[in-house]
Amino acid sequence: YLSLDFMRFLTGIKPTGFPHLGNYFGAIEPAIRLQAEGEAFYFIADYHAMTTVHDAKLLEEYVHEVALTWLACGLDPERAVFYRQSSVPEVQELTWYLSTVTPMGMLERCVSYKDAIAKGQPATHALFTYPVLMAADILLYHANVVPVGQDQKQHLEVTRDIANKFNDTYKKVLTIPEPRIQEHVAKVPGLDGQKMSKSYDNTLQLFGSAKQFKKRVMGIKTDSTPVEDPKPTEDSSLIDLYKLVATSEEVDAYTAQFTAGGVGYGDLKKQLLEKLNGAFAEMRERYESFAQRPDDVRDILKAGAERAQSEAAKTLDAVRAAVGTKPQD
Numbered sequence: 286y287l288s289l290d291f292m293r294f295l296t297g298i299k300p301t302g303f304p305h306l307g308n309y310f311g312a313i314e315p316a317i318r319l320q321a322e323g324e325a326f327y328f329i330a331d332y333h334a335m336t337t338v339h340d341a342k343l344l345e346e347y348v349h350e351v352a353l354t355w356l357a358c359g360l361d362p363e364r365a366v367f368y369r370q371s372s373v374p375e376v377q378e379l380t381w382y383l384s385t386v387t388p389m390g391m392l393e394r395c396v397s398y399k400d401a402i403a404k405g406q407p408a409t410h411a412l413f414t415y416p417v418l419m420a421a422d423i424l425l426y427h428a429n430v431v432p433v434g435q436d437q438k439q440h441l442e443v444t445r446d447i448a449n450k451f452n453d454t455y456k457k458v459l460t461i462p463e464p465r466i467q468e469h470v471a472k473v474p475g476l477d478g479q480k481m482s483k484s485y486d487n488t489l490q491l492f493g494s495a496k497q498f499k500k501r502v503m504g505i506k507t508d509s510t511p512v513e514d515p516k517p518t519e520d521s522s523l524i525d526l527y528k529l530v531a532t533s534e535e536v537d538a539y540t541a542q543f544t545a546g547g548v549g550y551g552d553l554k555k556q557l558l559e560k561l562n563g564a565f566a567e568m569r570e571r572y573e574s575f576a577q578r579p580d581d582v583r584d585i586l587k588a589g590a591e592r593a594q595s596e597a598a599k600t601l602d603a604v605r606a607a608v609g610t611k612p613q614d
């Protein structure tokens with residue numbers, strides 16, 4: 286499992302809302318590129334989403350939306366094992382075994398927990414043990430490379446600590462994963478210039494209605510420079526968004542219109558809109574096509590869950606033997 290020519294990438298995507306451009310450039314697109322480099326396990330972390338989503342219908346809706354999004358964006362279900370976390374409930378059993386070697390202090394130090402509490406989220410047990418479940422997600426499948434954003438780095442350290450403690454306490458059966466921190470990915474600005482995020486209501490949804498998308502792009506916050514004057518190019522959300530989907534020559538031509546003056550923000554936004562629509566046209570078509578075939582989406586997730594489950598069964602077998610809960614027959 287530890288050999289470097291065996292790369293098993295694993296990452297979880299929380300279904301907590303409608304995916305936006307930030308999610309695409311920051312997480313989806315890089316993960317899709319990794320499919321070519323090794324074995325990919327990508328799952329919809331619905332158990333984790335339940336730390337904030339307490340509405341069954343809404344959870345189902347978000348899970349479906351996230352599934353459609355990944356498939357539309359190019360996840361290849363032949364290459365990647367794509368599944369819903371709760372379809373392999375064995376992860377909960379492993380969570381328990383891991384929790385027997387997890388010090389309280391380690392979880393108390395987790396910044397994500399402290400942040401959530403500080404933001405007024407109720408201090409539930411699920412929120413507190415979130416990192417143990419995340420460790421189980423990874424360890425159940427012997428993933429050795431976990432692509433995540435900077436904010437998940439501490440959770441990966443916790444995972445490694447827990448795995449080492451388990452291996453020392455019981456028996457050496459768990460693979461120690463390496464994080465692959467995606468630092469170089471673009472930080473996508475939202476409509477208000479802050480980081481695009483569901484929590485700030487400043488997102489451009491990847492697959493919302495065309496009308497709504499246009500309205501949102503036309504609503505990007507700009508300053509009040511008159512049409513004829515040159516416009517600032519530093520920290521321009523318009524230019525930063527344009528850069529995500531254009532060649533450097535195109536970016537230069539777009540930026541030149543800012544410096545020259547004579548082109549209004551309305552016009553510049555229309556150009557951006559066109560560019561974005563072009564970049565996502567094919568994905569939107571695929572999205573519509575999958576949206577019309579919910580049975581196919583279900584089948585893909587089911588097949589993924591079966592592949593995941595057979596891996597999980599092997600790991601749990603070894604883990605149960607290590608801890609002393611293996612059924613005798």
Ligand code: ADP
Pocket residue numbers: 299301306307308309310311312433434435470471472473474480481482483484
């Ligand atoms: P949100 O902030 O909208 O709740 P999440 O925290 O669910 O988004 O993020 C899911 C993934 O998308 C993470 O890997 C995160 O790093 C990435 N991501 C979210 N927003 C952005 C952004 N504005 N720019 C780049 N990556 C982002």
Ligand code: TRP
Pocket residue numbers: 295296297298299330333418419422423431432433437
């Ligand atoms: N905690 C991750 C997030 O908030 C989602 C996640 C759950 C995850 N389980 C995982 C990521 C396992 C990587 C590996 O984005």
